[in-house]
Amino acid sequence: MRLSTLVLSLSTALAAVPAFAAADSYALQCGQLFDARSGKVLGPHTIIVRAGKVAQVASGTADSAGLERIDLSGHTCTPGWTDLHVHLENQSNPQSYSEEFRLDPVDLAFRSVGYANKTLMAGFTSVRDLGGDVSPHLRDAINQGLVDGPRIWAAGRSIATTGGHADPTNGYNDALSHLIGPPGPTDGVINSIDDARQAVRQRYKEGSDVIKITATGGVLSYAKSGDAPQFTVEEVKAIVDTAKDYGYRVAAHAHGEEGMKRAVLGGVTSIEHGTYMSPEVMSLMKQHGTWYVPTVYAGRFVADKAKIDGYFPEVVRPKAIRIGALIQDTAGRAYKNGVKIAFGTDMGVGPHGDNAREFIYMTEAGIPAAVALQSATIRAAEVLGVDDQGVIEVGKRADIVAVPGNPVEDISAVMKVDFVMKDGRVYRQPGSQPAQASAAL
CATH class of the missing domain: 2.30.40.10 (Urease, subunit C, domain 1)
Structure with missing residues (x-):
């Protein structure tokens, strides 16, 4: 079904x-x-x-x-308020990695309705859902008035490279990998410029509103590196140029410096997380008009949960400790250096409905409260490319x-x-x- x-x-x-x-x-x-x-x-x-x-x-x-x-x-x-980085189909818990093999899309759909409701009641009337099969369908149900939730800009499946942060087969054993076969552009996994174009066109076919790429490794993926670059500049450009054909903007998950450089040079609209953002990257972002969505909440959440034995797999735990704790400081430095900042939490990592706590974390990083509120209102609308909210x-x-x-x-x-x-x-x-x-x- x-x-x-x-x-x-x-x-x-x-x-x-x-x-x-x-x-x-x-x-x-x-x-x-x-x-x-x-x-x-x-x-x-x-x-x-x-x-x-x-x-x-x-x-x-x-x-x-x-x-x-x-x-x-x-x-x-x-x-x-608008949260520019959520994942409404799931929520982190110690069973998250095994649930991938136990839960059906039916289960995720049930959960997503509750998560959407909590998000709306917390004051977030719009969200950008950056990765998940459920979100385009949840968007449609909300738009038709069948369930209550925020207005959704849905990315659908994120686009990654083989073994990248959004490769859906990371951590699978050999038998299962051989049974499923290597994922390709239809699944959001690319390894060439032609693949990049096909992956964007597939997202269009599936009804996405925005494109999400994973420009570097990530914290919670079942892989060793959390920051290595995972696209060439040419691949990013192919994604961005093809996305423009369909009126899409591109958000880039990125922790490492080199991956951020390539994403900015490739023309993405926003950098998400940005943990190891250097002065050179900040200068490039200001030059290209690239937005920064810090997701401080997610960084603090994973750093805290990594202290609990068994909450994350051991391959994930050191990344969560090392990377998660740095994001709040990066957000403060980026603001002081004049990088354009918009609001996002990566909620789904943390509990849905707690999104507004990001405002508090932003002010702790040295971002004025008024600027934090603007980041979730007028600035978020600019990132989305809309002028009616x-x-x-x-x-x-x-x-x-x-x-x-x-x-x-x-x-x-x-x-x-x-x-x-x-x-x-x-x-x-x-x-x-x-x-x-x-x-x-």
Whole structure:
């Protein structure tokens, strides 16, 4: 059964409780408003929402006759947040590596619905899912209103080289490898320029929205190197050029310096993780306009879990200890050096729904709270190449999040989200518990 059919058929059982209100028009009375363009917190504002769009943004109060009024007077309203690096079909646990052989796509589809719901209730109205077979189908189910979740830009399968971070057969024994055969471009594994073009075209055929490559080794893959380069510049260019034919942008997982150089020179839109980012790489990124998505959360999570015996395979454990602990420092250095930074967590490594903790980790790295909030709003929209979200302005999508207090003064407020609106639909209100798709997964 196709995953899209599966997700749709199971949606009644798994879908979250319907959104709170069925009204078409609202007046949100915000105690303060975060202006994503300026990075400033403004005084009281009223936001009028009609038919899923922002219809008016007025200082103070505004005429709310005929509208459903929502009192957010003790809150700061911000544009809905975007996490540019998630994996909604899974979540790290000590059984993750064996689950690959025990779970079916059916199981992953069930789990993904709950993970998507948790992400939305945490204030993330959009995500970029960078690798997973389920995400394009989950995207479609959310877009059709069958399950609740964030707006998804889905990469589908990541593109790797043989033995690379996203080679799906890493760690398989000889018997199983010979039975399955070597993966190729259809599976996201390339070894030439022609393969690179074919892999992108296959992602187009499968309905992806964005292309993800693994430009270096990775922490959690069952392989020794976490940072060796895994593409030539020519292969990266072939991927990027072919992606442009379909209107795709390219995100590059990369930890090592040489792999980052090749990815930037090849024209990728963003570098994900960037652990060993050198001054030379930073200079190249500024020259080429390349974005940096740090994923500090994932680095801290794996470094912490690597201390627990048996949580990761032994081939993974030293990489998690060595690489994971460095990402937060890299993020701080990149910001100070003027690299463009956008928000991403690599959630799926850590527990879905805890995404906002990345804001706190960013500020600990020396990134101002206002800049961190911009990274998940207006800057994330720039990375995605869209202009209808990321700000609270007339005509834009009514994606709005509210937190108590002032998150620029106290960034920990981001962990207390109690209002979520996506496309003008209310999913969470102050004083109510967020809808949950299921028990903890």
